[in-house]
Amino acid sequence: MPSIKKSMSRRRILGTLALCGLLLPGCSVTPQALNVDALNQQRTQDLAQMFGHVEPIQHPLTLAEVVARSLRFNLDHRVKVVEEAQALDLSSLDKFELLPKLAASSAYSGRSNDSASSSRSMLTGQQSLEVSTSQDREHITSDLDLTWNILDFGVSYFNARQNADRRLIAHERERKVIQNLMQESRSAYWRALAAQELQPRVQAAIIRAESALKDAQKVEDSALRSPLESLRFRKSLLENLRQLESLAQEMATSKVDLSAMMTLPPGTVFTLEVPQGPLQVPEWSMPLERMEESALMSQPDMREMAYQGRIVVDESRKGLLKLFPGITLSTSRKRDSNAYTLNKDWYETGVKVTWNLLGLLSAPDQLAYNKTNEEVMEIKRLAMRMALLAQVHVAWHQFDQAKVQLRRSSELFDVEKQIVRHTSNRTENDAQSVLEQIASETSAILAEMRLYNALALSHNALGRMMATTGQDPDIGSIGEGKLEDLTDRVENWLGGQFPHAATRSKPIFAVAAPATSVPTPTTKGSVPAATTSNNTVSAMTTSAVEQVGTVRGNINVRSGPGKHYQRLRIIPQGETVTVLAVHSDGDWSRIGENEWIATEFITISAPAATILEIGERVMVTAQAILRSGPGLQHEQVRTPVFGEGFTVMELSPDGQWLRVGDDEWVSSSVTSRHP
Incomplete structure (x- = not known):
């Protein structure tokens, strides 16, 4: 009897604890709004995750590095990478859904009294046995069940196929x-x-236009001109000023957009490196x-x-499979601690068939739905093919127009x-001259802006053709190696789109045409490689008479005559340099001890002796090259003999180039009057 009371007391305690465990969580959950500290902490963590992994900028960015930074750090790309990893993890989990279910369970059962019973005879209606029990008041059961549903296996198989396709979709995205x-x-x-x-x-230009506008207002107030003339002058100034201010507003957000693409903090100051050589239209050789x-296909x-x-087809098969x-x-292994049980451990096996x-009755509707679903997907695919064919032709024409x-x-x-x-050479200080100068400067700035926009448009059109045709950049894995390694791979890939950049045989335009050229040698040689010990040049260079020139654009100074040599520094636009020697290919000039810059960006003043009619x-007095037009950007025709x-047949507008034959031009700096 004491043992029964003790057992009942223990059960009451367990029941009370279980009830408290159910009630307490419901009483303790209350809404909690975000406070300022939590929001600040989350903001700090998010900013650290956004910009903490981005490498700082320590030098002017080239086009290749801008592309590499955008690919490596752009958040949109990181989202797609994580989504692909998520799809890969889901696909890895699917194989476990194909396995049988192995479940282990254990249960405790207890009651306050004995589970006793008796029996009654169906013939006499009298009690046939004494009241008895065959179960302990407290007992523990345990099971280890292995089950395998063939229908569930089939559904899981098609689910795995669908998730594998979704993983491939994430890769395509x-x-x-x-x-x-x-x-x-x-x-x-x-x-x-x-x-x-x-x-x-x-x-x-804006400052100059505003100053001229103030002067015009003073002239108008003093009645030195007719009111109509003053108003027309101010109108012209205001129109130029409006164009300049619109252009300034358009340019204000350009670097902000680029910063966001490279995931740089807003307001980050950086400089872009001006490309050397003639700006070219990217090459595209794939026929229509x-x-x-x-x-x-791609x-x-x-x-x-x-x-x-494929996912839709598998969904149809999965729907049909559920009709079976x-x-x-x-099969299972069981155990019962009941003392009245003769065999406390045993195995069970079974087969169960269930069919709804x-x-x-839904089979005909299911078949009709599957057929319609597949037809819809087929029509979508055909529409996509038609749209793609149209996009190919549109992209082709857009690139042509670009x-x-x-x-x-x-x-x-x-x-x-x-x-x-011409307008800047005028010495008149009247209002009309000032207006012409401001108008011409505004037009020149707008023309240069249109030039850059046209170049951006051509690159954009090329990128659209690549995206439309499914051409992936050959740069390897984006996450592989350091940022410098990715930049090198991008630069090599970009270089493949400009196959004529090395010889400059098909330039589209240069930012400024050279006024005159540096003398070029007669022998066309290859650019030497840099030595491992230092960056000295081992190839022969042709000495030239020392000539002073100015640099057009911000130009890289390298340790040897070629872009593969180490970059030493940048010469700002307008700086004066002295040309000491010219490399054998004529494309690079030495301006100091192991200091070389591209020849085409040097403007040499022609000597008085070369002013001809x-x-x-x-006659040729130095090593020279005849070109097809007046400038280094034109193709080489032949090398004249010293x-x-x-006979001078034509002069270039600046007088620095002489036409001496049909499509044959020579620099006046390497000639002199025939004695």
Whole structure:
């Protein structure tokens, strides 16, 4: 009897504790609004995650590094990378859904009295046995069950196939983000570079226009001119000022957009490196028919649609599978601590078949739904193919038009530069001259801006063609190696799009045409590689008479005659240099001890002895190269012999180049009058 009371007391305690455990959580949960400290902490953590892994900028950014930073640090790309990893994890989990279910369980059972019973005879209606029990008041049971439902296995198999396709879809979406980043970062680079180069000139022009506007107001107030003339003058000034201010507003956000693309903190100050050499339209050699085929086979949206089609087919099969009966195979190991049980441990096996017979009524509707669903996906796929074919042709024509716009913008920019030069040479100080100068400066700035925009448009059009045809950049894994390694791979890939950049045989335009050239040698040699011990140049260079020139643009000084040599420093635009020697290929000039810059960016003042007239005879007095046009950007025609004589047939507008034959031009700095 005491033992029974003790057991009942223990059960009451357990019951009370269980009831308290159920009630307490419901009483303790109350809404908690975010406080300022929590929000500040979250903000700090988010900013650290956003910008903490971004490497600081320590030098001017090249186009390749801008692209590399956008690919490595852009948050949109990081989202797609994480989504692909998530899809991979889900696909890895699916294999466990295909396995049988192995479940272990254990249960405790107790009651306050004995589970006793008796029996009654069905014949006599009298009690046939004494009251008895066959179960302990407290006992523990344990089971280890292995079950496998064949229907669930089939459904899990199709689920695994669908999730595997979703993983591939996540990869295609990452490809699409990479292609878009390649397109947008290149275009944003040129827009930001235009803002960097033009903003100082725009601000100076605005200040000058505002000063002229104030002077015009004073003249109008003093009645020195007719009111109509003064109003027209002020109107012209205000129109130019409005154009300049609109341009300044447009450029103000260029670097902000580029910073966001590279995940830089807002307000980060950085400088973009001005590319050397003639600015060129990217090359595209794939024919239109091949572009159509590539788009239909490789474009990320098209491949995603194909994977979606497979998912729909598997969904149809999964719906049909659920109409079949489910067969469950089971085996288990059991144990019961009941003292009245003879065999406390035993095994059980079984087979169970369940079939929802009413579910068969939905079979016709299920088949019709599956057919309609697959037809919808097929129509979507056909519509996607049609849209892609149209996009290929649109992208093709846009790229063609972008090249035309770039060429026209270059020609217009050259004209505007000459107008500025002529108007700036005027010495009149009257109001009309000031207005002409301001108008010509404004037009030149706008023309240069259109030039940069046309270049950005051409790169954007190229990126659109790559994205439309599903062409991935050949740069390896974005997360592999350091940022410098990724930058090198991007630079090599970008270099492949400009196959003529090394020889400059097909330049589209240069930012400024050279006034005269540095003498070039007769022998065309290859650019030597740098030695491992130092960056001295082992190839022969041709000595030249010391000539003083000015640098056009911010130019890199390298330790040898080639872009693969180490970059030493940057010479700012307008700085004076002395050319000591010219490399054998004529493309690089030495300006100091192991200091080389690109020859085409040096402007040499022509000596007085070379001021010639048409019809005069000249002879070659230094090593030179005849070119197809007046400037280093034109193709090389041949190398004249030292002392060879020519008749001057035409002079370039600046007098620095002489036409001495059909499509043969020579620099006046390497000739003299024939004695």
